Amino acid sequence: MTTANDLQLNDRGQLRHFLSVEGLPQALLESIMDTAESFASVTEQTVKKVPLLRGKTIVNLFFETSTRTRTTFELAAKRLSADVLNVNIATSATTKGESLLDTIRNIEAMHVDMFVVRHAQSGAPHFIAHHVAPHISVINAGDGRHAHPTQAMLDVFTIRKHKGDFTQLKVAIVGDILHSRVARSEIHALRILGTREIRVVGPRTLLPAGIESLGVKAYYDLDSGLEGVDVIIMLRLQRERMNGAFIPSEHEYYARFGLTGKRLAQAKEDAIVMHPGPINRGVEIDSKVADGSRSVILQQVTHGIAIRMAVMSMAMRHDSGEKMA
């Protein structure tokens, strides 16, 4: 039987595609973070470039909107000296009925080396990875409700920078877990890294039934869910993936699950506040908390560049015979 990791890893255990965090070895996640650490200094230099991917062509294929992920993938590719092609889906032949596979086949014919794919359909990046030529890598930039692996990696990278040892940490993920690919990928990454306790917090309508089977504790009350935690990850309501009424009103949701300064006091004194963005102020988080001293939300965005440089450079050496760091 073919597993997801038969597709993601080559026979030397090196990253070939990056489609999901689920089932990856702890050593590989740590290697991605260690590699990102080395790239973080590059992004602080006057000349923010290294020649690692010179001559390679990376294609950004975003079938869904994005601010942070698309731009940081582009910056990361440019800082690795790759050529970057941003395909504008709204003005592409997709609007004339061209299939996903035909779009891929045509761009592949331009001798490209990597596809970075965001798609509303869960599984679209896996589908593309099954069909591309052996030298091409596919990176999942978010597919439906399924996975957002580079977001999870930049989140655990941010947590590691602030808190160190995952085995000592209590982490609460708060909000619309049901529709969140970010939550799913974060839970897998945090578990692989040995996190002491992972909590999911939200109304019953927004926590998937049986979520405990992923190794998390479910809380339906924000104050108890935040008690004593080291890290709070807030999520927005993902209305684009909702097909019904999951909350009575945004006003009521904010009253019960919005992170305010008073609610934050339930967490440890040095707890950090995270959010993958985009944030909806006054819906899931108070501006004073989002912009406050405990917030590391903009640091997450900065770390996204180094993490994406790490993932792209590691995936690009899968067929070079080079050993993983």
Ligand code: CP
């Ligand atoms: N975190 C995230 O995926 O943001 P964008 O939708 O702006 O890429």
